[in-house]
Amino acid sequence: MFLKILAAELANPDPLNAQDNTQYISQLAQFSSLEQAQNLNVSMGKLLQSQQIDEGSALIGRKAEFNVGNGKYVGDTVRCVRVAKGDVYLECDNGNYKIDQVAGVGDIENDSKGGQSPEKPETV
Known part of the structure; x- marks a missing residue:
């Protein structure tokens, strides 16, 4: 410009x-x-996107917990990584989530409230 x-x-x-x-x-x-x-x-934007793709690729086949807003979290298994409109998404069994929604990674088990949360989540 x-x-x-x-x-x-x-x-x-x-x-x-x-x-x-x-x-x-x-x-x-x-x-x-x-x-x-x-x-x-x-x-720097391209470098960040590349790093996010690498991080997402490491999650393929693993269970992760995603922050979906309003204090709610969803556990799901990551199937693949996609890039759309410059954002990196994790395609899971029950939906797609932006990589920055990952709150934890680990084995998913039901919590006392009927939801799912990772057991001993790793920091991403």
Whole structure:
């Protein structure tokens, strides 16, 4: 976006408000730094997604507990990992959950309230 603005500014300079070379070089350096920061942000996002896929792959065939909101948790067996719209999901027997919903991993057993919770969950 900023590079488009810079390109438009360079293509259509204002003759009544000319910049000196120092200002021009300073702006170029700022735009270059901004572009590098944006590229770093994209790279970090890809790295995070790759790490989440690796973590999800390690859960395939295991039982996990998922935080589904409002203090509720669901236990389910992870079958595969999927990526949709940039988010990593774990496909389970009874539904799909985002990787960041994992609250624990372990052997699932029924709790006293009739729900399921992992026995000795591992921190993910």
